[in-house]
Structure formats: structure tokens, C-alpha cells
Amino acid sequence: MEESCLQESDLPKTNESRMNKAMVFVSLFVILISGTSGVISKAGGELRNIKYKNEPTLDFPVDRIIDKEIYDDVEKRNVTLYQYLSKDGFPVYYSRNVHTGVCYDGQCRLLDITLYWNPSGRYLGFELPEDEFLSKDDHVPFTEEEYIRLNNLLSDPDLPLGDFTYNQIAAKSKASLYKIDGVSGATSKDVLEYVIKGSAYTTYRIYELVYGHTQSEVEAWTNDVMSDDYLEDILNESPYQDKLWAIGLVQGRLSEFPKSKKMVLELMSSEDYSLAEKCMNSLIPGDLTDEDFQNKLIKKFQSFDFGMKSRTIDLLKNTPQISPEVIAKLNKGLMEWEVPITSRILDMYREKQISDSNTIATVQSIAESENGYLARKAEAYLATSRE
């Protein structure tokens, strides 16, 4: 994960239009993802705009911005979510401003920050208003390292911090009230691994905001405008985790996205297990009603692992019509597939009453197999085909 603070000289003034700000935001990604990093938060001794960004889903220029009201369950109020669109109307990223109190030990301090999300809901970055900075409990401002660490912590959707509750973190500050020590539970040490020291509540609150209801709203809004071209761009160009997200999003709906459906088929050959598995599991039997697709899928069958082969047979079993090419291909390898796969194919043939002469001849040879289990399966099929 790359991260960086943007160059101060590149940052927009706060009174500039949101549009200009967005354009600068996007243009800076080019610098960031090419490896430039560093923090320049001061110019002439004055604090300016502090901003951290990660790798975007799609590096498209922003053409326009639209917004909508959403309810935020962390702040417990309606807030405005901004959607930044490309010239083609594709979501490029989202943002929302946060003005909330972070309260603990009877004291509250204002958290004023803008959070950014990718179209996939993946955390993109944060930005502080001009001349604003984050500080710790002792009012000492964050250091550059602490901003970088904060950005890294926020970038991890699986951070154990997400499993903590506010109650657990708050309990630490109350411990002294009860004059207890050494009582087990989520210890301070445990929490400290996942927060900025001296700023546990602020870190926790921002993390909660990043992975809270707004994230779901972002995903839902992207889903609402999902198109075949946009999906194709994501599958082609986005980082790995966004590809996985997009494939999961269109699970069962691939027939609505014909160009992307072809790409999903290609990605099934990926050496990355989860990517291949997600692609396979995005298919539903209805996607195989297209015979051409069936034929292309079966061409990959030999290269699939045991689990993918099993899933393919399950899909075919629930497809109304299996193409002759698929049956010919399966028959050709019937003696060579893993035993449970051959067994499943035989069950499928029996259930779907596949009874062409080539299939019957192939199965007859299996009926003579030394493996009694397979021979029984073959006999069961042959008995049905004779009916």
C-alpha cells in the first residue's frame, strides 16, 4: 500500500471551488502511485492542507460532482456524501466531511476531517481543513510518522481495531477511577497496537467512520450506476481488492454485463486462488444457458483444480441444456478426472438423461472399472438410459 502526504504547493485553498479541489486531488495520484512520498505540511512556518491518499480504484479525471444526503450511524445525523464522476459518468471516488466530537473522560474535542472512499468502498484517504491538524491527548500535534501510521491503520479493513468496541477502549480511561490494575481483558497494550499512541479515541472514531454506514452507502451508490463498461474498466485496471469486490458485487447478475462476463471467464484461470474462486462463484446456472459460454468454460475445465471442477459440474447440473461440445469434452476425460468428479458427471448424465451413443459407450467402459464405486455409478446411469 502506497501512501503519502500531498505536496503543499499542489493543494487548493479552502475557498476554492470543490470542483478545482477534486481535479487537483485526482491529478496528484499520478505522483503518488509512481512512488513519490513525503510530508510537506508547512510552508513558511504555517500549517496548510494535510492530505493522505492511497491507490485509487480508477485513475480517471473528475468531470463533475453530485451529492446526496445519507444518515450516518456514527454521528447519528444526516450528512452529505459527494460522488465524483468521470466524463463517462463513472464514479471515481467519494467523500464526506466529518465534524464530530470525540468525547472521553468527560471532555470533547472537535474532529474536523474529510474522508475519501474508492467506488468499491475501500478507504482512499483523508484530508484536514487548511491549517488544521490532529493532536493527541496532551495537545501535541501528530508527527509526520503518526499521520503515515494513521493512514496505514485506516487502510486496513481487517484491523483488529474494528473488533474492539468503544466500551472496551473507554474502559481503559476509567480504570484509574476504580483504582484497579492488572485486570485482564482487552489490555491497553492490545489497543495500542492499532491506534496512534495518545490518540486512541480519535483513531478509533475515524476508523469507525471509515468502515461504518457511509462505506455501505458508497458501495450501494456505485452499484446503482454499475454498467458493463464501468465494470470492464474495474476488472481491467483496478487494484486486486477492488477486482474482488466488483466480482462479488455482480454475483448472479453477470448476464447483465456481457463484456465483463467474458473477462470473468478469463480471470478464472488466474493463479490467485481467491480471484479465480470468486469468478467461478459469481456464476449461476442461468449464466450457462449461453452455449458459447458453456463451451468456453469447459475448455478451461482441465486446468481447474478439484474444487473448481466440482463447482463447474454443479453449475452444469442445474443448467437447462448442456451443449453437445461440453458432453464430448467431459466424455473424453471421463476416465481421467478425479474419481469424485467422474462420479458427479455420471450422476449429472443420469439426472439430465444424457443418452447419446458416445456417452453410453464411454460410460459402459467405466461400468467395467475395478473401482466398484464408479462401476455402480455407471450401472445406475446405464440402467436409466435403457429405460
Added chain:
Amino acid sequence: MKRRDVLSTIGALSVGLTGSLVSKAEVLRQPYHAIDRQLETDILVVGGGTAGSIAAIQAGRTGHQVTLLECQSRLGGTVTTGGVAFPGLFFAWGKQVISGVGWELIQNVVEMNGDSLPNFSVPHGREHWKHQVRINPYLYAMLLEEKCLEAGVSVRYYETPTSMVFRDNHWYVETIGKGVRAQIKCKQIIDCSGNAIAASIAGYDLYKEKNTQPGTLMFTLGGYDFESLDLERLKVAYEMAIDRGELIRGEFRGDIVALLKEKGDNVQHILGADSTTSETHTSANIKGRESLLKHLRFLKKQPGLGKIKVVEMSTEAGIRETYRIDGLYRISYEDYTTGKTFPDSIAYSYYPVDLHNAEGVVPEQLREGIVPTIPLRALIPKRSQNFLVAGRSICSDQLANSGLRVQASCMAMGQAAGAAAALAIEKKVTPANLVINDLKKLIQSHGGIVPAGIRSSKNE
């Protein structure tokens, strides 16, 4: 006069006096006598748990006759009856290391239940549980049973072995079940009892640590809002209850907050829990339930917890460790943590060293790239013939066992044992004399994954 005799007499009198006025359904009958059965099978699998059910399916799919004894009412063992329904780990370092029958079931359950698999390509780091697959245990039990039956396995619930004798190249096994005594003649035995009970009955040496890992009764708590609890006050009350002797710190790892936050999930520790015999297992179950009740009563008195309740609870306490066989090879901690490959490695295992004790557990993650392997010899008791063990009772030291005892590894071992028993029958040898490459090919032909071989004059 004994009660039964009285009933018999009354029954006779009733029949005599009322004659045809009494319908057939009302006629009292003699107390039943245990039915004797004489059975013959190729492979007898003892224990239908995590390893045994997979061993039986694998053996059945080779076309051999298989009989599976299970002392409980359903298959799946720790996954189902024990309530630990999150098998792992099937993937290591971005690659699948355990597949085959066990993986087929996991895929089926996940798909049928509308769940999804974790992202195995992203490293789990210190949180290995992220790669465990949460499954519906009820569905898993049903699918296991269906696959056993489909593979021709004869399933015998509520039955356990009482004696085993090896003669004329066959095993003669006596079992006892509900109203049934069976004499089973078979060619191969696979002990997947989890306690090496069959190996013990057969006369092979076992060993057990002085301090075994604690067991856990799985349950789910509900009826409270964790966020609204005053955790510090609760911790103080908990410490005071321990000081007064009302609660025992080790029963929930001294962590009352974790008990509430996790809603009970895999937090309890039952020291000395042992499932080897009905008596020891009874004791473990009672201890687990007593402990839960005691803590529930304590929690109900605390602010915000007045309505706390048990939402669900597993049928029995899950047991982590009991007896292991003295096998042809003992897998050591060093073997495990260095990922040693043996000439007869027939399965992978992947999990941190995970020794639970009275204080809790701090898993020792394996170094990057390390994937331990299981040699066939660790599944074979010394001086045995036609006998295999699969699951947590294989020959291993306690630390290695704390890692390889987990469900995915047990599934892989079960599949390997099922294949080995079948191949041994076909080749007419005892499993120790199998050609390892033949065994590996058989496992692979059933979808299993086997470790790459190392050069060995015997097996090349």
C-alpha cells in the same frame, strides 16, 4: 419380586383374563434382549468425527466395503457435536494445501448455505482465524451422512468397539450399541476415535501428557448490549467473586470481558477434559455445563446483564487432547515448525502451534513459507498389522500435536488413511509396506493434495 417380573406377570394375567379385549399395541412384551449381528466388511472405521467420516467416504469411493462406527447420533465430531464449526486451515501462504473430500464438503456447505469463503490470498498474519471457514454445522452433518451413504458406507450410530483380535490376516471386532451386539470381521481398521480407543483395545501402546490441553463447551450468549456495560465495574465484581471462591479464574481464562464480547464463543476452558471413556466424557460435559451455569448466575446479578441467556449450546464439550499412539514415527515440534518433508509425507497440515493451558493460549505462528507435513508412519502404531490411526491421536509430541490436531489437518489425514487402507487391501500388504508414490497417486486421484516427494530409494 423384581419390578420387571411383576410387569411380566401382570402382562400374562392381562392377556389371560381379557383375551381379545386387549389390542396388540397394549400387550406387554418381554424386555428386549440385545440382538447379535455377524457382519463382514473390508474396512472398519472407528469414529465418525472430523477424520473418520472423511476416511470412510474416501475408502468407500475406492469401491471397498466400509463400515463406520460412531458412538454419537450424527457425524462430524468436533465440527458438529462439539460445536466448533469453523474448520481450518486449508490454505497456507496463498496456496491451497488441503483439498479432497473435506474441501468438497466445505464448498458444498458454503454454497448451499449461501455463505462465502474468506479471501485466502490475503495473508492472515497473526489472525489465523480469518482463514477458518465458518460453516453451518447442521448442514455439514447432513451432507457428511449423505456422502457416506452415497459412497456405500454402512453407518452404525450409537456403537462402540469392546474387543479386537487380529488373526488369519483379519480383524475380529466386537462392538456394543443400543440393543445390538455386533461381531465384525474386517481386513483393515482405521481408528479415528480421537482418543486412540481402538488402538488401545487392539493392544497397542498409547501415551498421554500429564497435563493435557483443556476442553471447551461451545455456547452462545445473548440478551445484553455489550456496548452499554460498565466493563471496569464488571471486572472488579469478577475479581471479587474469584477472591470469594465463587468463580474459578481458569474456567474462562480470567477474562470475563472476552466471555461477554465473544458471546461465549470458544472462550471456556475445562481443565482435564477427556473424552476417552463414557465416564471421563460425562465428567467433562458436567464440568463444562456447571461452569457455564455458575458464570451465568454471577452475570445475571451484574448491571445490564439481568436478561443474559444461553442462546445455543453444543451437545457435548469439545476435547482438544487425550491419548496418542506410539507410532512408527513421532512428529516433533521441530519437524512441525520447520515444515520437514518426509519420504512418506502423505498430507499437509497448517496451523500455528496452539497449546491451550490454564492461562489461555498464545498461538505460535509458523514462519513464512513453512507448511508442516504428516508422514504415513505417524499414523501406524508400532507392531501393528492392518491398522491405521487418523486425527489428533497420531504419533506426535504435545506441541506438534497442538498444531496438527485441527480440523482441516484431520480431514487430510482421514483421507490419506482411507486411501491407505484401501490400497493396502488391493496390494495385500500392511499399510507400513505401501509404496508411497502409489498411495499419493490414489489420494490425488480423489482430489487430495499431497506433499511433493523427496528422493528416497524406497519410493522412487
